[in-house]
Amino acid sequence: MRLYRAQRDSARKPVNAKYAILGFISSGTYGRVYKAMSRDDGEGQLYAIKKFKPDKEGEMPTYTGVTQSAAREIALNREIKHENIIALREVMLEEKSIYMVFEYAEHDFLQVIHHHATGLIRSVPAPVLKSLMFQLLNGVQYLHSSHILHRDLKPANILITSKGVVKIGDLGLARLVQNPLQPLSYGDKVVVTIWYRAPELLMGARHYTKAIDCWAIGCILGEMLSLRPMFKGEEAKLDSKKNVPFQRDQVVKIVEVLGTPDPSRWPGLLHMPEYQNLARIERYKPALPAWCRGKALSPAGVEFMNQLLDYNPTTRLNAREALQHRWFQEDPIPTAK
Known part of the structure; x- marks a missing residue:
């Protein structure tokens, strides 16, 4: 008592x-x-x-x-x-x-990016980059295996302790995805910060999957490599009726690097709500290898990034597959912390 x-x-x-x-x-x-x-x-x-x-x-x-x-x-x-x-x-x-x-965690990915962007060493060392990304994926794999979508992965939400342990934070937008009774977008006009928002969301998809988190991880990897947001689009604001507008500038930033999406490789694209708006944008050829040139990324790393940034959510690398990718198996091998 x-x-x-x-x-x-x-x-x-x-x-x-x-x-x-x-x-x-x-x-x-x-x-x-x-x-x-x-x-x-x-x-x-x-x-x-x-x-x-x-x-x-x-x-x-x-x-x-x-x-x-x-x-x-x-x-x-x-x-x-x-x-x-x-x-x-x-x-x-x-x-x-x-x-x-x-x-409490002392640091976050955004601080790591700012530190290297303003310091003498203008890149995140490869062993550090791999360790951070591996731990991030390990946490996301746990969430996904528990049927949880984070839905707001970005550098500021990924924390790091003084011992170098990555800690995913801020589950304020997270949702359970097992047997949803309604579309996941129900009651949520906008999910995921614009720079990390997956193409299926930008195309107006109401039903989406864990793949949106993996797209965000690809964007975060790009930001850790370039020390600036990979797809830094200007967000179009909600109109007076709270309708979500087509995020044209964000889509342009993506297609400039990844090329215009091919409907034959993304089934269902032609029928998505925003496809006609996409069709009005100038066509671009894929340019990710050129974007990666000069950055601390091996050919396996470029492949890894390309598979995370796959337009088609059904073929996009998932967290479990990403952890087993050959990029993590080549030197330098990522450490646990």
Whole structure:
């Protein structure tokens, strides 16, 4: 009984009583993230605390103050456990605000990119690049084997600890994909940050698969190689009726490198909602090998990238296949961390 009471009283402690807030990390659509130190463990363990924004005005209030997006993210994080996924320590509810306490990771892929873009060594060393990409794929393979789509993979969401362990973070847009009762786009006008958005999404697909995450990984690899976004298109904003417009500039940036998609190699393309808009764009020949020239990528690496950036989602390299690709089997062999 004493143990139960101690656990109960600990759970009821205010956030500021359990954690010392050290500073602000970032903000996003659903809330703000703070760096914090535990007051309880005596070791000054660091954590990242995500505070969700309250329900928007006009939404149906709930007695807990927990939004649908927060409830979904909490449910997914509680079910997963993997070295390459950021771990949820606890969830706290205080004055109708909800807090998620995560393990802390000091760095992210975006910092690695900026460090090398502004430093003396203007490229990510091949052993480091391979290690980071292998760990990222290992985490994504775990999510996909658990029937979870991340749906927002980008350098800022992929964290790295001080020991070099990659941790996939921010499951705010993640969804379960096993036997969906409705199209995955239901209730989500836009998924995936524009520069990492797969072509099937840009073509207006309502039913999509885990392949959208693998396309994003291909884009991230390109960014790690060039130290700038590979397909840096200008996003067309929603119109007054909240309809998603055709992202012409983003599509142009993709076809300039990968060439115009061939309907014979992408079944169903001709019937996709945005195909007529695609057909109006100037035709381009594939130029990925030329794009890769001068970058620290072997022929096997170019093949690997080309297979991740396959227009056809059914033939695009999946996470399991990517981990077994010959690029990871040639020197330098990627390390676990």
